[in-house]
Amino acid sequence: MERDWDIVEVLRHSRHDWLNKLQLIKGNLDLNRIDRAKAVIDEIVIEAQHETKLSNLHMPLFASLLLKSNWINPSFKLEYEVLLESESIKVDDGIMTSWTTLFFSCLNEAIEPFQENHLSITIEPQSDGIRFFFDFSGIIIKRELIEKFFADRIVDLMVKEFSNSELTLEVFMPIL
């Protein structure tokens, strides 16, 4: 699906991200905005906690896809929240990852690059599986690509909102 990433390359991207975060802290300290610097640190810690939870999901392929998304999908900025405390729910990692890979690829084609495009994914446990809530805001210029992609459904998908600037949808993956 994707080329292999070696440790040197993964750490190069990760180091770049962390240095940007450090720069944000440093910038606030230089302006003597100590409370803001502390707040930035708290935000970074929360983000890292979601990364940790994502990594603990027993969905290594899906986690890997999300963790490197901002390095390879320059057209939109991905954020995610994992509201799952229990790590015992097992869903089909392969299918969810395949669908999400295709969705990211479709989104990259369908939106206007160099704009404020954001995709947020919320991952929530249900009694009988996991619910993935996708919330995109930005500029969609090729709506038909997304409609075509939605026509071929390989997952249980419900589109909630779909305009030229907003797309929200839910994917439900049943417990294995």
Next chain:
Amino acid sequence: MERDWDIVEVLRHSRHDWLNKLQLIKGNLDLNRIDRAKAVIDEIVIEAQHETKLSNLHMPLFASLLLKSNWINPSFKLEYEVLLESESIKVDDGIMTSWTTLFFSCLNEAIEPFQENHLSITIEPQSDGIRFFFDFSGIIIKRELIEKFFADRIVDLMVKEFSNSELTLEVFMPIL
């Protein structure tokens, strides 16, 4: 030589390291030691710059070994400095990595764990190759293991100092 590391696992270790660094900054801010917090940030940036230089050395196997060393060699703490600006010098990555892997393994066996064991590696360009300067300080309890390891030389090696608490040596790798 080593098992494969996937992106999730590499980022898990890396995240842990960065969160520790962040904690150090946060701790100083909480004690209102703003200048110390800034100094910590500067130190982290310099460390990251050495990581970047290491990653640019065209020695992917050696870089990978050093980058993950502190995750897999609990008996000593590794630090490194790369004084190489030019990235054009090519030496034998495979041989240097094999030797260093064996050296780390020997060191892990030969030293007393849970002590202040530090290994610092300085990487310096020469006109005709690269010089790797290893400086260990800590507690060596099985000196004979190291002596035996040095007897089988696969690299151009010069031991400078070798006591029960100090071991310094140079490895020279000729240009390819």
